[in-house]
Amino acid sequence: MKYVDIVNGPQHVSAIIQGCMRMPALDKEGAARVIRTAFDCGVNFFDHATCYGAGEAEVRFSEAFGLTGLRREDVLLQSKCGIYPDRQEFDWTKDAILTSVDEILQRLQTDYLDTLLLHRPDILFDPEEVAEAFDALEQAGKVRWFGVSNLMPMQLELLKKYVKQPLVINQVQLSLEQSQLIDQALYMNNKTTELSLNRDGSVLDYCRLHDITIQAWSPLQIGMFGGTFIDNPDYPELNKALGEIAEREGVTKAAVAVAWILRHPAKMQAIAGTMNPVHIQELCAAADVNLTHHDWYALYLASGKFLP
Ligand SMILES: NC(=O)c1ccc[n+]([C@@H]2O[C@H](COP(=O)([O-])OP(=O)(O)OC[C@H]3O[C@@H](n4cnc5c(N)ncnc54)[C@H](OP(=O)(O)O)[C@@H]3O)[C@@H](O)[C@H]2O)c1
DSSP: OOEEOOTTSOSSEESEEEEOTTGGGSOHHHHHHHHHHHHHTTOOEEEOOTTGGGGHHHHHHHHHHTTTTOOGGGSEEEEEEOEETTTTEEOOOHHHHHHHHHHHHHHHTOSOEEEEEEOSOOTTOOHHHHHHHHHHHHHTTSEEEEEEESOOHHHHHHHHHHOOSOEEEEEEEOOSSSOHHHHHHHTTTOTTOGGGOOSSSSHHHHHHHTTOEEEEEOTTBSTTTSOBOTTOTTOHHHHHHHHHHHHHHTSOHHHHHHHHHHTSTTOOEEEEOOOOHHHHHHHHGGGGOOOOHHHHHHHHHHTTOOOO
């Protein structure tokens, strides 16, 4: 496993995070196998959110954790709040944040979160209220470090004007198939392709400039929940390129797709969502694959892009 030191945040965190969004599909023995397998492969960081299975992912995790033989301090637990699917709104009011964290801690059966992220921007957010909530959580020892997810640079700037704690993480989507985080920089000012559209305010460069670690979610997915491109006949060139490097490196195509994210010099973490212990072991091999400069471009081009 490769480890990342998050600036102003937790140190020695695994480059591959185990995402727990799909954990509600498992029973507690199955969930324990996922946690233990990931940990034995070097993963020490687990990602949750209040909306994963409407809290069921966090409950399953804590029920399972007791079966793994691991101690709380062996792992870093992250959760996210702010999305309310039942109410069809995003909510970053102070009460909502504080209540969410209490509920998360209860479901995870822990006294503290290592990191709390605000999940998606509440357009009505008041940064002063967020600051009050973060102060209260920090003072109560309920959250050690703070961050965000799916946030643009100017929203981060607005938050940073009031929030005292450093915002150390921005969790955003990135995969070979959903590479818009990277595309816009390559095609800048090019009217002939939609790849040049700046869809996120250059958040990748912003995060690098401000020492905010990017966590890449859904590294294997088509669109948001479109299934994986691995071995998908709709992606023949990509699978051919992944397959050639996989064979050379003695790993799977999925591991190469994750290694493509880890090869970026921003020192990102990749959040894998598989609930299959064999897939977890295969994916963790990604951390030991050193893709060349040429490999990185070859995979990018095989995913359907071109050089301008
Ligand atoms: N911040 C946000 O807005 C946001 C949004 C979405 C997700 N997330 C986070 O990102 C995590 C990962 O998301 P995700 O589950 O969509 O990610 P993913 O790793 O891209 O996809 C996992 C899915 O791909 C399948 N898969 C098929 N072949 C596979 C292979 N060879 N190796 C590995 N998986 C394979 C898995 O099935 P098997 O289980 O059968 O292997 C699983 O259903 C989530 O758990 C969550 O923590 C964050």
